[in-house]
Each structure stands twice: as C-alpha cells, then as structure tokens.
Amino acid sequence: MSGEHAELVRLLWGPHPKPARGPRPKFDLDRIARAGIEIADSEGLAEVSMQRVAAQLGVTKMALYRYVPGKAELVALMVDAAIGPYPEVETWRGGWREQLEEWARQLLTVFRQHPWALDATIGPRIPGPGELSWLEQAISALDGTGLSGAERMDAAVLLVGHVRGITQQARAAGPAGNPEAQLGTILGDLMQTHGARFPAITGALASAAQSDGQDQAWEFGLQRILDGLAALIDKRAR
Numbered sequence: 001m002s003g004e005h006a007e008l009v010r011l012l013w014g015p016h017p018k019p020a021r022g023p024r025p026k027f028d029l030d031r032i033a034r035a036g037i038e039i040a041d042s043e044g045l046a047e048v049s050m051q052r053v054a055a056q057l058g059v060t061k062m063a064l065y066r067y068v069p070g071k072a073e074l075v076a077l078m079v080d081a082a083i084g085p086y087p088e089v090e091t092w093r094g095g096w097r098e099q100l101e102e103w104a105r106q107l108l109t110v111f112r113q114h115p116w117a118l119d120a121t122i123g124p125r126i127p128g129p130g131e132l133s134w135l136e137q138a139i140s141a142l143d144g145t146g147l148s149g150a151e152r153m154d155a156a157v158l159l160v161g162h163v164r165g166i167t168q169q170a171r172a173a174g175p176a177g178n179p180e181a182q183l184g185t186i187l188g189d190l191m192q193t194h195g196a197r198f199p200a201i202t203g204a205l206a207s208a209a210q211s212d213g214q215d216q217a218w219e220f221g222l223q224r225i226l227d228g229l230a231a232l233i234d235k236r237a238r
Contacts, residue, residue: 005126008073012080012128027057032067033081036074037114045116050074075120076128082114083121084130086137096233097226099141104159104222107134111167118168146236147229155229162225166218180217184208 035056039048050071054064068074087106111117138156188205195202
C-alpha cells in the first residue's frame with residue numbers, strides 16, 4: 001500500500017492518537033468533515049476546498065492541514081460521515097426481501113440528502129467504516145438464502161446502482177423536477193408529430209398518462225430487482 005493510501009486508511013479507520021502533551025486539538029475529523037458536508041449540500045462538491053472548510057471552521061488553511069493533508073482525503077472523510085454508518089435496527093421485521101427493500105429506501109434518502117456524494121463515489125477507492133456498514137448490512141440480509149457470497153455482494157451492488165441511477169436523474173431534473181414526468185412531456189411533444197413512426201412509444205405514453213403522475217421508475221426497478229433475486233433464491237432452494 002502506498003504512503004498516500006496508508007494515510008487515507010489511517011484517517012478513515014484510525015487509530016487517531018491524541019497528543020500526550022500540549023493543548024488539546026481544537027477540532028476532530030468528524031467536525032471537519034461536517035463543515036465540508038455543509039458546503040457541499042448547499043453549493044455542490046466543486047465548491048468544497050481546504051480554504052472554504054478552514055474559513056467555515058474559523059481557522060487558517062495551514063491549520064487545517066495539521067488534520068487533513070488535502071482535498072482528496074477531506075472528501076473521503078465527508079463521504080463516510082454523510083453516508084454512514086447504517087442506521088441501527090434493534091430487530092429486523094420480515095425476511096431478506098423486506099430487509100433489502102428498507103435498506104434501499106434508506107440509501108435513496110441518503111443520496112437525496114447528499115447528491116454530491118454521487119460524484120465522490122465513482123471508481124475504485126478506499127471506503128470508510130461507515131460506508132462499509134451498509135454493504136455489510138445488505139450482504140447479511142441475504143444470509144441463509146442459498147446465494148453465494150459473490151452473488152450476495154453482486155445483489156448489493158445492483159441495488160446501489162439502481163439508487164444511484166434514480167438519484168442522478170432526479171438531480172438532473174432540478175430541485176422541483178420529476179424526471180419521469182419531464183421525459184414524458186418531451187416525448188409526448190415529439191410523438192404528436194412523429195407518433196406514427198413510433199407506435200410502441202406512443203402507446204406506452206398514453207398508458208403512463210393514465211397513472212397517478214408519480215415517478216414510477218424507482219419503485220418499478222426496485223421490485224423487479226427483488227423479484228429477480230427471489231427467483232434465483234427459489235432456484236437455489238430447488
């Protein structure tokens with residue numbers, strides 16, 4: 001492991017030794033991360049910088065470097081603080097399907113609250129303990145189903161992908177937008193002129209217009225993923 005990665009692992013996972021002598025530190029890593037989250041939530045990830053976070057905390061940028069070596073490490077701390085840990089549940093009700101459905105809804109809420117986390121969680125990277133607690137929960141929910149460890153991991157990744165896709169579309173639609181409704185309006189306008197060339201789309205839009213107007217993509221995708229897992233689990237059982 002490179003020195004840069006080792007430092008990030010230490011920041012995310014500890015231990016965080018306290019000085020034996022001298023004045024106590026003014027800040028801890030969680031407070032620094034929360035200051036960055038506040039900026040990202042209101043202005044976006046691009047506006048987060050060591051300078052902005054230092055100003056938010058009322059210190060100089062050089063003082064902040066005593067705790068965090070740079071923006072990449074700062075963002076990693078922000079992600080772990082914003083996403084995790086998974087909310088504690090005393091007793092799970094229902095089987096694996098109910099547990100994963102609740103898990104996915106909780107994750108959707110997190111990404112809707114912190115949409116900047118979409119950009120900060122792309123590609124291979126070192127996750128923190130809070131973020132990994134979500135993966136642990138999803139994999140554990142599938143214990144005893146007959147699925148292999150790799151299949152349980154893939155199931156969790158599939159659900160994360162659906163959550164990310166829905167959140168990405170909602171972000172693109174804007175604060176008050178419904179991406180499915182917006183797409184329907186755009187396609188509807190096009191089909192008024194070109195509907196004869198695309199009869200399947202025209203029929204689908206007509207059917208969608210008779211629905212309650214809510215965004216169905218999230219619920220439809222979630223239930224179909226769970227249906228697929230149910231079919232695979234049943235196949236294993238047979």
